[in-house]
Amino acid sequence: MQPLLEVRELRTHFELGDGVVKAVDGVSLSVPRGRTLAVVGESGCGKSVTARSILRLVEKPARIVGGEILLYDDAPDTKPLDLLAAKDKRLRQVRWADIAMVFQEPMASLSLVHTIGDQIIEAVRLHENVGKQEARDRAIEMLDRVGIPDPKRRVDSYPFQLSGGMRQRAMIAMALSCRPRLLIADEPTTALDVTTQAQILDLLQDLQQEFGMAIMLITHDLGVAAQVADEVAVMYLGEVVEQGPASAVLSHPKHPYTQALVRSVPRLGQRGQDRLVAVRGTVPPPYERPTGCRFHPRCDSFMAGKCDVTVPVRVRSDEIDVACLLYGEEADR
């Protein structure tokens, strides 16, 4: 089936005084319709920059230098819209109406001097031709839907009058107020405590069922990914090294990096004497990208003369797309 969104060879670079940091350097991934894609990876691997690049929200010194971001229409066989090539006006129509976003810090991502209602109504009236009262009713309805008690009163509250969990719910209500086809959630639960985190994830899943939208969930937490994702894309140093169904990627990972990540997650009932294994080595400095496969200096399956020379291309192995020289024709030869 045609995906909803396809990112091809996206490159977003930070042009700093002492060099160029290639935060996102050739990311390709696809978001299936109506399902949840989790993008996982260590801090600094470029997950958030990828998410922000989709709506062209990156700010100086970051700049999108290449790639395509294709948004497919609901009708099959229509030409997709390339968001990177779209005119500003067209892009603004896509923002929120087709693709909405929820950010990490709900306190910081809502304006503190405007009421929640004001901020939701603004979004609704921007994209739909509705009156003030109707937009307000929609805001109240959405607040009710995301589980905010007494929404008729809360619609006139300011964000600082709500708890962290409630604020994130309000943010989600705002994100869904225009019925987007894709919700990008950038670490939506990282700033919340574990109980609230679980509630928010449940809520997202319920809302997905109800509204049928796709979710792209950015997270560094494999547990979160396992809980909600249908698909998982694993990022390392600005590229996607592996994408496939969540069950396959998380239980039988192909890429040595994913394997190391999965091993590093503590499990309930794990025997005391088994030490938790961390991913070996550290992320290389930003200005020195390794040659060949970017993971080779930390890789347990490193093949000298091969991995440090050849850049792996993505191949399909079982149901998983993986960029590693252990797989595909390269490996068979």
Place this chain on the structure above:
Amino acid sequence: MLRFVARRLVWMVITLAAISFVTFVVIKLPPGDYTTTVIANAEARGQDIPDSQIAELKRHYGLDKPFIVQYLTWIKGVVLHGDLGQSFAWNQSVASLIGNRVLLSMVLSIASLLFVWAIAFPIGIYSALRQYSGGDYLASFLGFIGMAVPEFMLALVMMYIGFRYFGQSVGGLFSPEYADAAWNLGKLLDLISHLWVPIVVVGVAGTAGLIRITRANLLDELHKPYVATARAKGLPEWKLLLKYPVRMSLSPFFSTVGWLLPGLISGETIVSVVMSLPTSGPLLLGAVKSQDMYLVGSFVLILSTLTVIGTMLSDLALAWWDPRIRTRFQKG
């Protein structure tokens, strides 16, 4: 909210009482009193005033009574009759002496203030939004010059330009033919035609400062996540910038706007001296020099009153502007 205002009013009265007392103490601190000035002036003219006459003067002005009695007499007059006392040097009541000048000072200062706001806010906002652009550098450059050039210097230059190229009668707020005339349309127009020079002179330093403040405040807000949210919502760039970060960046401005009030009647002293404007600043300066104590005391009292009122007004303005403050007021 009402409780808050009431509590603040009580504190205002206490603060003013304390200030008036301290002022009186400070005026009394230097050796001698107004009679010293009288004697010095007489000696400068080669005259000699007999001791009996000095004692008579002291008795007349109440200077022979103990300090605390002088203070209480004065403050009683102020509170009960609104009587600010007599100016020794001018031999007039302080109220009649100050009245007109305070009014002109306020006209000049309010006009300068509006001038400052009208210029500084748009430039400051532009500077922040186009940080490191040519326009930003130009604004910063001119801003620093504006802050660095002393006002009296600017006043002299402007007077020269006004006289040399526009043939205006510079100095003062009125042309000679209107100076002592009663208020009429001609006098008003004459005032306006004279006012622009001091407005620019008084306003330049403030404009420069406010540009820097506006720019810095806005730069702090410009990259906050809520701005990204607004952008993600699909709002047009200028609209979202004005609604969100610009609005946020003005909160610190509201919390300091009250301090402008006392500046309204005393801020332009030096400029007024240089340009011989009939405002209140030069009068205060002269009064301090000759230890004209009721005049000085009244001035300081008026300035203090304006300061505390201004502080309260700015708190209220901030509450009106920023819901975070407002909701805190409502709770307590």
